[in-house]
Amino acid sequence: MSREVTGIGLGLRYDLATELLERRPAAVSWLEVHPENYVNRGGRYQEMLELGRRDWPVVTHGLSTCLGAVEPFDAEYLGNLRAFLSDLEVPWHSEHLCLGGVDDRFFHDLLPLPFTDEAAQIASQRLTEVRDAIDVPLALENVSYYAEQSADGLAEADFVVEVLERADAKLLLDVNNIYVNSRNFDFDPKAYIDKIPAERVVQIHVAGHFVREDGLRIDTHGEPVPDDVYALLDYTLRKIGPVPVLLERDNNVPPLDELLSEIDELWTIYRSATGADDAG
Amino acid sequence: MLADHAKAMHRVCFGAEPSDADLQLLGSRERWLVYRDLVRNRLFHVIGVALARTKKAIGEEAFGRAVDEWLSAGGPKTRYLRHLPSELAEFAIPVWRSTEAPWVADLAGYEITSWDVRHAPPDPTPAAEFAFDTKPVLGTAVKVLRLAYPVHNKPTPEAGYEQDPTTLCVYRGKNHLAIPRKLNPLAADLIDAWQRGDQTVAESVQRVAAAHDAEIGPAFIEKLSTLIADFIDRGILLGGHGSP
Numbered sequence: 001m002s003r004e005v006t007g008i009g010l011g012l013r014y015d016l017a018t019e020l021l022e023r024r025p026a027a028v029s030w031l032e033v034h035p036e037n038y039v040n041r042g043g044r045y046q047e048m049l050e051l052g053r054r055d056w057p058v059v060t061h062g063l064s065t066c067l068g069a070v071e072p073f074d075a076e077y078l079g080n081l082r083a084f085l086s087d088l089e090v091p092w093h094s095e096h097l098c099l100g101g102v103d104d105r106f107f108h109d110l111l112p113l114p115f116t117d118e119a120a121q122i123a124s125q126r127l128t129e130v131r132d133a134i135d136v137p138l139a140l141e142n143v144s145y146y147a148e149q150s151a152d153g154l155a156e157a158d159f160v161v162e163v164l165e166r167a168d169a170k171l172l173l174d175v176n177n178i179y180v181n182s183r184n185f186d187f188d189p190k191a192y193i194d195k196i197p198a199e200r201v202v203q204i205h206v207a208g209h210f211v212r213e214d215g216l217r218i219d220t221h222g223e224p225v226p227d228d229v230y231a232l233l234d235y236t237l238r239k240i241g242p243v244p245v246l247l248e249r250d251n252n253v254p255p256l257d258e259l260l261s262e263i264d265e266l267w268t269i270y271r272s273a274t275g276a277d278d279a280g
Numbered sequence: 281m282l283a284d285h286a287k288a289m290h291r292v293c294f295g296a297e298p299s300d301a302d303l304q305l306l307g308s309r310e311r312w313l314v315y316r317d318l319v320r321n322r323l324f325h326v327i328g329v330a331l332a333r334t335k336k337a338i339g340e341e342a343f344g345r346a347v348d349e350w351l352s353a354g355g356p357k358t359r360y361l362r363h364l365p366s367e368l369a370e371f372a373i374p375v376w377r378s379t380e381a382p383w384v385a386d387l388a389g390y391e392i393t394s395w396d397v398r399h400a401p402p403d404p405t406p407a408a409e410f411a412f413d414t415k416p417v418l419g420t421a422v423k424v425l426r427l428a429y430p431v432h433n434k435p436t437p438e439a440g441y442e443q444d445p446t447t448l449c450v451y452r453g454k455n456h457l458a459i460p461r462k463l464n465p466l467a468a469d470l471i472d473a474w475q476r477g478d479q480t481v482a483e484s485v486q487r488v489a490a491a492h493d494a495e496i497g498p499a500f501i502e503k504l505s506t507l508i509a510d511f512i513d514r515g516i517l518l519g520g521h522g523s524p
Contacts, residue, residue, distance in 0.1 A: 036360055042402035042421060044456040064359035070283045077359065102290040105355040108364070109319045111289050119282050147311035216314070 003057045005030045005091055005203075007276070008266045009246045011061075012052050014044070015253035021051045023256060027263050031056045032246050035093075036063050039080050053088070059203065059244075060085055060093045061172070065130055066100030067123045067140055067163075068113040078133040085136050092137040092202050094172040095130065097123055097163060112145035115159035124166035131169070139170035139202050144177040144209075144219035146184060156181060157195040164200050171196065173240075174205040175233050176225070176248075180217045189232050198240040206233055206266065207248040222251030225262055230269060237273035245270060293319045294355040296348065320351065323364060330365030330395040334388040337436055338380050346372040362399040366392055383429035383441040390431045393450050394458035397421045406519025410512060412482040414520035416474045421452030422516050424468050424475075425460075432460040451516050461514065466492045467507055471516075481520070 007029035010020065014037075020028070031052050038049050052058065065073055065081070085093055098110040113119040123140075131138040142160050154162065164171055173196060182189035208223030225247070233245065245266055249259055270276060288302040293316050295302075303309040324347050328335050335343040350371040356364055369392040377385045400421035408414060425448045429441035432448060447468045453459040463471070466488060473484040485504065489496050511517040 037362075039360075040401045041362065042400055043398055043452055045399075046402050047456065068282070068286075070286050074359075099286055099289065101359075102286045103354075104357060105290060105294070106357070106359050107289075107293055107319050108322055108356060108361060109315070111293075111315060111319075114282065114285055116282070122282055146314050147306065147308040150307060216311075218314075218318070 005057050005059055005244050006242070007244060008263050008270060009056075009059070009244060010259065010263065011246060011248050011250065012048060012058075013250060013253060014048070016249070016256060016259065017044075017048045017052075019256040021048065024055055025256070025260055025263075027260055027267065028056070030244065031058050032061050032248075033058055034063050035060050035081055035084050039077075039084050058088050058090060060088065060090050061141070062093065062095040063108075064100055064106060065095045066098045066110065067095055067126045067130070068097065068099040068119060069101065069126055070122065071103065073126070073130060073133070075133070078130065082134045085134055090136060092139055092170060093134060094139040094141050094170075094203065095127075096143050097140045097160060098143045110143045112143065112147065112149075113159075115149050115153040115156055117154075117162075120154075120159060120162040120166060123163045124169075127163065127167040127169050131167075137170055137202070139172040140164070140167075141172040141205065142174050142177055144174075144180045144184075144217075146216060146218070148185070155187075157192040161195055161197065164197065169200065170202045171200045172203045172205060173201050173236065173243075174207075175236055176205065176207040176209060176229050177219060179229050179232050180209050180219050183217050190235055193232070193236050193239055196240070201240050201243050204233065204236065204240075204243050204245045205248050206230075206245060220251055221248045224258070225265070230265060233266070234269045234273050237270060242270070242274035242276045289315075290355065292316055294351045296352040320347075323347070323351070323356065326361050327365050327368045331369070331388060331391050333434075333436055334376075334384065334391055337384055337387060338376070342380070346375060349375075362395075365395050381440050382443075383431060386427045386429045386441075387431040387436070390425060390427065390448075390450075390460075393423050393425050394460075397423055397450050397452050397458040398456065400452060403515075403518060407522035408520045410481070410508070410517055411520045412485075413480055414522070415477055415479065416481050416520055417518045418471070418474055419451060419515050419518055421458075422471065422475070423450050424448070424463070424471050425450055426468070449516060451514060454515065459514075461516075466494060470507075474517075 009030035009032055010028045012031045012033050038045050096110050099113055101107055178189045178192050206225050206229055207221045208225050210218045210220040210223055247262055288305045292298040292302050292312050303312055306312045350368050356367055369388055373385050373388050403419045404417055406417035427446045428443055430444045430446045431441055447463045448460045449463050450458050450460050469488045473488055
């Protein structure tokens with residue numbers, strides 16, 4: 001298998017690792033891991049990562065160094081993260097454009113920043129701090145949000161672009177999050193994609209989401225990718241080009257064959273939209 | 281200000297009752313209550329997985345009350361999901377000692393020890409093989425647990441556990457799961473001494489044997505050899521430091 005991160009990848013998660021690592025399907029071109037699950041941890045997680053790395057290139061996606069933090073980051077953790085990323089030889093690392101904690105307490109969830117100039121200023125500063133500390137290219141990821149934003153702030157896409165430009169940063173474009181937000185807040189997801197500077201996008205996420213009885217869509221990563229998200233991915237790849245795409249599945253993890261069906265669908269879209277004929 | 285916004289989010293997610301003022305500041309009462317549920321449900325789930333038997337023993341309501349009280353004290357200090365159960369246990373076990381059956385604190389302590397052992401850091405690579413004249417190297421996933429009740433015996437009896445002091449070495453087995461191994465008091469003190477790592481094996485054996493009034497004769501040495509071989513086989517003892 002190629003060591004280059006290209007085509008369709010899958011998140012290495014505990015619930016699917018046994019089957020994935022035994023079967024090693026060729027349709028999966030690369031793996032994504034959350035550093036927080038592996039840093040300074042032995043046992044099954046250490047084994048999973050060692051087995052995964054043997055055949056697949058790995059990229060990392062952080063959960064806890066959220067870029068909207070008001071307080072400076074924990075230098076010790078950033079040092080551990082840097083060592084972890086260096087050992088894995090990742091081509092880039094990503095973190096979320098959101099708030100993950102306050103006053104040294106962690107939400108363990110991704111809470112939305114207000115789309116204000118102040119938040120853009122803080123997030124771009126934090127992004128630069130983290131990038132300098134870990135010494136690998138850092139991409140921010142757009143998140144889903146469920147609470148209405150103040151009318152006097154920026155539109156979400158403008159906020160994301162503002163942070164990207166200020167920090168001269170890369171983007172992990174989460175197509176499912178854009179779709180979820182567009183349905184929850186009634187905007188055109190394609191218009192959002194149109195605003196994204198294509199040259200900054202290094203990776204794409206797709207996932208499924210949960211629709212509550214009241215219609216609110218929650219980004220659970222616990223459902224199959226819906227057709228509308230596939231369609232938005234197709235639109236995105238045609239605009240942006242052959243950027244690696246990751247299928248995220250963190251909850252309600254089905255048998256691997258079900259995920260491989262989704263990966264086949266992603267390959268079909270990827271090839272059709274980009275003209276790529278590699279792997280898969 | 282973002283700082284005010286962030287503190288309001290913190291109070292809404294972790295406070296005993298979110299205030300109208302905070303919900304108004306954040307802008308959408310209904311949706312911020314969705315966030316409160318999402319955040320709390322995720323934490324409750326992880327903690328409930330780690331302390332499944334404790335939760336079942338005391339009931340979902342009492343367990344949920346402990347989580348609520350812990351969260352209202354400020355919320356998780358750790359960025360690692362795997363460390364959440366230990367934070368909760370540090371807060372809740374002293375409470376459960378006074379509010380629940382006397383064996384519940386032991387059960388929670390045993391479950392947390394098992395969880396911590398499963399997720400402990402990678403083992404060190406010893407510089408040398410095990411030898412009596414060097415300091416020993418133990419696995420990182422090894423904990424000695426002194427219990428008043430034999431809560432490692434499953435399933436939990438309907439009437440609870442009878443008092444029966446038990447000492448265990450809980451270690452991470454080759455299948456990555458936590459395994460309890462019963463120890464006598466002398467063997468437990470030996471592991472304690474080896475984990476402190478300030479003496480050679482020979483020195484620590486002499487000191488611990490003396491503390492237990494045990495004579496180091498042929499029978500003792502035979503039992504010690506069997507014990508050490510078993511610890512090495514289980515991955516509790518990994519080897520030795522290169523020099524004394």
